[in-house]
Amino acid sequence: MKSKEEVVQLIDENVDQIHILIQEKxxxxxxxxxxxxxxxxxxxxxxxxxxxxxxxRKNDSTDRLLYAGFFVMTISIVLDVLGDQLGLWHYRYNVIPVLPTYFPWDITLMPVTIMLLIQYKPNINPWVKAIFFSIVTSFVAEPIIEWMEIYQPLTWKYIYSVPIQLIIYLTAHYITRRDQFSKLY
Structure with a gap:
C-alpha cells in the first residue's frame, strides 16, 4: 500500500495531466x-x-413542468458525464469546450422534449409516451447526431439507452403528478 504522500503525489500528477489536456481541448x-x-x-x-x-407551455403548469425538467437536466448531465468519463462515448463540436457532455442534449433537448410530452395529451398512458420517447431518442436522435459526427459511441449501443430514457421519462412524469408539498410560511 502506498503512503499518503505517494497517493497525494499521484493524484496531483494526474490532475496536472488533466489540466494540460483541458487546455489542449x-x-x-x-x-x-x-x-x-x-x-x-x-x-x-x-x-x-x-x-x-x-x-x-401551459402557464399554470410551468412550475410543475420545470421541476421535472430540472430533474431531467440533472440526471442527463450526471449520466452523460459518467458515460464520457468511463469511455463509453464522447462528443465533438461542443458548445462549451470544458463540459464533457453535449450541452444542447442535456440542458435543452431532453428536458424540453419530456416537458412537452408530459403536457401534450396528459391522459395518454405515461408508459406509451415513455416507450415512444425512449425509442425515438435511442434509435433516431442518437444515430442522427452520430451521423453528424457530434456524438461518437465507443462501447455504447443504442439499445442500452432505451431503458434509461424510459426510466427518466417515467420519473419525470411521476414528479409532475406530485402535490405533497407543504406550504411555506
Missing part, C-alpha cells in the same frame, strides 16, 4: 470548432427548443 475548440456550422447548430439546439417551450 480549449485550444482545439477555439481554433477549429467555435463558429463552425456544427457549433452554431449546437447553439440553436440550446436556445430554440426553450423558446418553443415558452410559447407552447
Amino acid at each position: 480549449i485550444e482545439i475548440w477555439s481554433n477549429d470548432v467555435l463558429y463552425t456550422p456544427l457549433w452554431w447548430f449546437g447553439v440553436c439546439l440550446s436556445v430554440i427548443p426553450w423558446i418553443i417551450w415558452i410559447i407552447l
